[in-house]
Amino acid sequence: MILRSIPFALLGALTLSSPVLAQTITTGAQVTTEDYRRQAQAEVARLKADRPITGRARNVIIFIGDGMGISTLTAARIYQGQKLGRDGESFTTAMDSLSYAALVKTYSHDAQVSDSAPTASAIMAGVKARNDVIGVGPEALVSNCTQLKDKTIPSIFEFAQGSGRATGIISTARITHATPASTYAHTPQRDWEADSDMPVAAKAEGCLDIARQLIENPVGAKMDVIFGGGRSAFLPSSLADPEYTDQKGRRTDGRDLLSEWSRSNPGGSFVWNAADFAALDLKSNARVLGLFEPDHMKYEADRAKDKGGEPSLADMTRAAITKLGNKKTGYVLLVEGGRVDHGHHAGNAARALEDAVALDDAIAAALGMVNLRDTLLLVTADHSHTLTISGYPQRGNPILGVVRDVDGKVTKAKDGKAFTTLGYANGSGAVEGVRPDPEKQDTGAVDYKQQALIPLSGETHGGEDVAVRASGPMAHLFKGTIEQHTIYHVMREAMR
Numbered sequence: 116m117i118l119r120s121i122p123f124a125l126l127g128a129l130t131l132s133s134p135v136l137a138q139t140i141t142t143g144a145q146v147t148t149e150d151y152r153r154q155a156q157a158e159v160a161r162l163k164a165d166r167p168i169t170g171r172a173r174n175v176i177i178f179i180g181d182g183m184g185i186s187t188l189t190a191a192r193i194y195q196g197q198k199l200g201r202d203g204e205s206f207t208t209a210m211d212s213l214s215y216a217a218l219v220k221t222y223s224h225d226a227q228v229s230d231s232a233p234t235a236s237a238i239m240a241g242v243k244a245r246n247d248v249i250g251v252g253p254e255a256l257v258s259n260c261t262q263l264k265d266k267t268i269p270s271i272f273e274f275a276q277g278s279g280r281a282t283g284i285i286s287t288a289r290i291t292h293a294t295p296a297s298t299y300a301h302t303p304q305r306d307w308e309a310d311s312d313m314p315v316a317a318k319a320e321g322c323l324d325i326a327r328q329l330i331e332n333p334v335g336a337k338m339d340v341i342f343g344g345g346r347s348a349f350l351p352s353s354l355a356d357p358e359y360t361d362q363k364g365r366r367t368d369g370r371d372l373l374s375e376w377s378r379s380n381p382g383g384s385f386v387w388n389a390a391d392f393a394a395l396d397l398k399s400n401a402r403v404l405g406l407f408e409p410d411h412m413k414y415e416a417d418r419a420k421d422k423g424g425e426p427s428l429a430d431m432t433r434a435a436i437t438k439l440g441n442k443k444t445g446y447v448l449l450v451e452g453g454r455v456d457h458g459h460h461a462g463n464a465a466r467a468l469e470d471a472v473a474l475d476d477a478i479a480a481a482l483g484m485v486n487l488r489d490t491l492l493l494v495t496a497d498h499s500h501t502l503t504i505s506g507y508p509q510r511g512n513p514i515l516g517v518v519r520d521v522d523g524k525v526t527k528a529k530d531g532k533a534f535t536t537l538g539y540a541n542g543s544g545a546v547e548g549v550r551p552d553p554e555k556q557d558t559g560a561v562d563y564k565q566q567a568l569i570p571l572s573g574e575t576h577g578g579e580d581v582a583v584r585a586s587g588p589m590a591h592l593f594k595g596t597i598e599q600h601t602i603y604h605v606m607r608e609a610m611r
């Protein structure tokens with residue numbers, strides 16, 4: 116049982132003849148037949164020692180890497196290992212250390228390739244829905260408010276609160292963005308984050324904007340911990356943002372939802388910067404709302420430059436687990452690495468991978484705090500992206516670099532130019548005209564856009580399966596290939 120929490124690299128260090136094998140090889144040249152056998156035998160021993168935990172999950176922690184498809188998992192693993200000066204290909208991330216895995220079908224009710232709204236709703240509410248809708252069933256039509264009633268589907272957070280558990284949501288995206296919204300909101304249009312995003316008719320027909328639902332809906336109002344971005348949807352157009360005083364709120368109904376939240380939670384704390392976040396009293400049961408940007412929080416690669424300072428995803432995860440852990444009846448927590456998706460949409464792999472590593476850091480932090488005998492911890496993605504890892508780069512080749520073959524020579528395409536290992540099928544990285552030679556560019560720069568095939572203003576989601584990986588009670592039910600909405604039902608089974 117102890118083996119469960121030991122990352123493979125460390126396990127390797129304990130059992131392999133070359134104690135630092137997994138950490139030091141860069142080309143694989145020093146590694147012998149015997150080393151690979153021992154490495155695999157150690158893995159088999161770990162797999163055999165892993166016994167299903169069939170008890171009840173007091174706590175459930177759902178990690179979602181938005182857009183974190185399989186190619187992102189692999190690229191981020193190599194990136195993380197290489198950043199630490201280790202062998203990237205054989206590196207073991209915190210998410211790699213989880214015990215069980217399944218492939219997950221991500222199509223939505225009406226689309227082969229889905230967006231985050233129906234996929235997050237599938238995970239949180241247990242049914243598929245149409246693209247662009249949140250917290251409703253497949254019968255609900257996009258942007259249609261007249262027939263929304265009785266098509267709303269309760270989320271796992273509503274169930275958790277009903278069972279007396281504490282609840283928390285964390286996202287590096289706007290807290291009104293599709294994934295976090297799927298925990299507390301029901302809407303036929305994911306874009307209706309503030310009232311100013313909505314057509315007059317939709318308001319007249321009784322639809323509520325997502326920010327208002329977080330403050331007013333029973334599930335949103337009962338959230339014990341909320342950390343994310345997206346202040347502007349909560350502030351009126353008459354009020355300046357606390358951090359960027361030249362910016363105003365986006366609400367046109369005149370309401371200041373942040374003050375309203377503070378009034379309904381007299382003992383609670385609203386924070387918007389890193390210093391106030393660090394000063395939060397995590398021992399109390401009082402609610403906390405932290406919104407650290409008017410829009411999405413910064414990419415991890417840019418976080419240090421933020422004016423007011425922002426906590427990392429791992430910081431927020433630690434704070435949330437500490438606070439929610441005060442309630443002895445258990446908790447359900449969502450932690451979203453929301454901007455892996457945005458890096459990819461921008462055709463910018465460096466930022467996407469940096470954010471995937473930040474999510475992995477948060478998972479490592481959680482694994483260090485929870486007991487997997489009573490906590491189901493799962494990691495998945497809502498959907499994939501068009502990122503590819505291609506060519507035949509040699510072991511140890513920088514993951515953001517151009518392809519060098521096993522002899523160390525730059526591989527040339529038919530046009531005599533190099534190409535990067537990472538690329539996108541479409542997006543703004545597509546070159547119209549003659550493509551530049553990546554060998555003459557700084558492909559490792561944080562702003563570098565990988566070349567793409569089809570010119571689109573934004574890179575799109577990918578439709579292949581994603582992974583769900585898990586440890587803890589009922590984690591062993593994640594096996595084979597499953598429907599995305601089955602994830603909800605496994606969580607319910609674990610929380611029974």
Ligand SMILES: [Zn+2]
Pocket residue numbers: 182231456457460576
């Ligand atoms: Zn997206």
